[in-house]
Amino acid sequence: MTDAQRTAASLAPYIQHTAIDTGLTRDDIVAHCEEAARYGFNAAMIPASWAGLAAEVLKGTGIAVASALDFPTVGVMTSEGKAAEARAIVAAGGEQIDMGVQVGWLRSGMEKEFRDDIAGVVAAGVPVKVMLELPLLSADERERAVELAMDAGAAYLKNASSGAVEVANPESIGYLAARVRDGVKVKASGGIKTLEQARALLDAGASLLGTSSGVAIVSGGEGTGSY
Helix, strand or coil, X not given: CCCCCCCCHHHXXXXXXXXXXXXXXXXXXXXXHHHHHHHCCCEEECCHHHHHHHHHHHCCCCCEEEEEECCCCCCCCCHHHHHHHHHHHHHHCCCEEEEECCHHHHHCCXXXXXXXXXXXXXXXXXXXXXXXXXXXXXXXXXXXXXXHHHHCCCCEEECXXXXXXXXXXXXXXXXXXXXXXXXXXXXXXXXXCEHHHHHHHHHHCCCEEEECCHHHHHCCCECCCCC
């Protein structure tokens, strides 16, 4: 698809509309989900504590309920806690999960523990998107992270958890797209605020874009969101 064909509005199905800020109210979540439905975004990404409400608001719209765990501070939860949280998200109506990984375990050579941590979330039974935090890893660690995440059953590989770690860029997305196995996809995340960025990331191989600037992007403007 050319840039001319990939108009601002046509990008909505690729965008996971994100609101993970502290202190979100019930009204905020309802408005966010209604916005996701109005613009036809791929999913509403909301805090786990609001998954049940999001599922109610989005019922029948075709917009997925997505949530995140071990985020925004990544790698601080126990594996048992992550697995339990994943089950709770699914029970509440969550349909997708983005998860932080144990970067420190990988860098310590604890590859089995790193893989099993991801597998415990995958066992909840919904697609899992794994935030690999590529800028924090050496070249060899990146290769191992990609392989271990796919071995654990990841449905998507992500370059990073947020713009604080890495602003999503074609190089990182291309790196992941060149390595995914059949059936595994790539999600770009971190500081995506413009139509030009979104187009470049999709061209590089992303299937989904995680951003809190989705409305600005599909309206042809520039976002100011934190994710």
